[in-house]
Amino acid sequence: MTRSAWTAIAGLLAASALLAGCSGGGGKEVEAASLEARAEALAQEAILIDTHIDVPYRLRRGSEDLSMRTPTGHFDGPRAREGGLDAAFMAIYVPSEYEESGGAKGFADQLIDRVEGIAARWPDLFVVARSPDDLLRAKADGRIALPMGIENGAAIESDLGNLRHFHGRGVRYLTLTHGTDNLIGDSSYSEASTRRWGGLSPFGRRVVEEMNRLGIMVDISHVSDAAFDAVLEVSRAPVIASHSSCRRFTPGFERNLDDDRIRRLAEGGGVIQINFGSMFLTEAANRQSVASWRETEAWMKERGLDWDSPETRERREALRASDPPVPTSVSDVADHIDHVVRIAGIDHVGIGSDFDGVSSLPVGLEDVSGYPNLVAELLRRGYSEPDVRKVLGENLLRVWREVERVAAEGP
Numbered sequence: 001m002t003r004s005a006w007t008a009i010a011g012l013l014a015a016s017a018l019l020a021g022c023s024g025g026g027g028k029e030v031e032a033a034s035l036e037a038r039a040e041a042l043a044q045e046a047i048l049i050d051t052h053i054d055v056p057y058r059l060r061r062g063s064e065d066l067s068m069r070t071p072t073g074h075f076d077g078p079r080a081r082e083g084g085l086d087a088a089f090m091a092i093y094v095p096s097e098y099e100e101s102g103g104a105k106g107f108a109d110q111l112i113d114r115v116e117g118i119a120a121r122w123p124d125l126f127v128v129a130r131s132p133d134d135l136l137r138a139k140a141d142g143r144i145a146l147p148m149g150i151e152n153g154a155a156i157e158s159d160l161g162n163l164r165h166f167h168g169r170g171v172r173y174l175t176l177t178h179g180t181d182n183l184i185g186d187s188s189y190s191e192a193s194t195r196r197w198g199g200l201s202p203f204g205r206r207v208v209e210e211m212n213r214l215g216i217m218v219d220i221s222h223v224s225d226a227a228f229d230a231v232l233e234v235s236r237a238p239v240i241a242s243h244s245s246c247r248r249f250t251p252g253f254e255r256n257l258d259d260d261r262i263r264r265l266a267e268g269g270g271v272i273q274i275n276f277g278s279m280f281l282t283e284a285a286n287r288q289s290v291a292s293w294r295e296t297e298a299w300m301k302e303r304g305l306d307w308d309s310p311e312t313r314e315r316r317e318a319l320r321a322s323d324p325p326v327p328t329s330v331s332d333v334a335d336h337i338d339h340v341v342r343i344a345g346i347d348h349v350g351i352g353s354d355f356d357g358v359s360s361l362p363v364g365l366e367d368v369s370g371y372p373n374l375v376a377e378l379l380r381r382g383y384s385e386p387d388v389r390k391v392l393g394e395n396l397l398r399v400w401r402e403v404e405r406v407a408a409e410g411p
């Protein structure tokens with residue numbers, strides 16, 4: 001054998017050693033590159049479900065061409081494809097004020113029309129999904145599934161029959177409350193001392209039973225601790241937290257779940273879908289957001305303005321400029337996933353980004369193109385590919401099927 005042939009063989013052996021990750025130095029780069037590539041491939045191939053994206057509400061300001069990369073917002077077709085997103089639960093978000101002013105149901109219907117409009121306008125890109133099977137078919141066809149969840153039970157007003165109406169329109173989860181207490185139960189955001197029900201109302205209990213009967217997932221994101229406890233007492237099916245993180249990292253923030261409740265959610269077979277919003281991730285980001293939000297709320301009240309008014313938006317932008325958001329990272333999101341895995345197991349955690357619903361996001365997870373960065377971080381932490389698949393979507397799919405099964409079986 002010639003000297004150059006030996007050199008070539010030695011080179012190949014060294015390269016394969018690097019790829020196998022058993023060399024230091026330059027090996028780290030090769031290793032990193034192959035890990036990124038694995039993450040990219042896994043995000044594309046796995047079933048990737050995000051249970052909370054606020055596109056319908058975002059579009060209230062005017063329609064946008066979602067088949068193109070949009071200049072603002074966290075979601076559009078091209079970026080969703082880049083990120084490997086297969087199913088984006090469209091949040092049918094009904095602001096709490098509708099419970100007082102009336103028109104909550106009508107507003108929810110309008111947002112559902114909007115989601116149907118997206119699928120009708122770009123049928124090669126998007127399709128409304130009403131079941132796990134629909135979702136898998138969409139993936140097989142190369143389309144992005146748009147299942148729907150209503151955020152705020154105020155949408156059903158005081159009529160259980162409206163649950164059937166929304167189920168008929170394709171709604172597959174209902175977030176029982178939002179920013180204030182409603183007819184169903186108490187909100188984690190309302191003042192604890194003046195809460196209306198001390199958990200769920202008698203009507204709220206019947207709502208949960210009817211959701212079990214119809215096959216609508218019960219979403220406990222936004223409810224108070226006492227309402228959470230009542231839901232677990234009543235529900236015959238596993239429940240979800242569509243966009244909540246772990247309170248362990250944001251002490252005192254009831255909107256995130258404490259360890260005991262994460263464990264009980266898991267014992268019932270449910271899943272917590274981690275919210276990517278910075279305020280949900282770290283104590284520093286949470287304190288800053290909560291303080292600026294309280295301050296803005298008081299400022300609006302004095303002037304009779306709401307969150308959507310141009311004056312409020314201007315003020316929030318000025319606040320952001322003078323006090324920039326505390327940065328967070330992909331690693332912070334992975335810490336929440338790790339924590340759930342540690343206390344409740346790998347079968348009970350998923351992702352519910354809150355894209356288009358939050359203003360500050362981790363570096364590397366600024367929009368729907370960023371999921372592969374999270375996958376890379378999980379692989380780096382030693383998660384196996386089957387475990388990453390569970391987090392990305394299989395856990396949620398299991399819960400959804402179970403909710404369907406409980407409905408089909410009846411009480």
Ligand SMILES: [Zn+2]
Nearest residue numbers: 151222243357
């Ligand atoms: Zn929310």
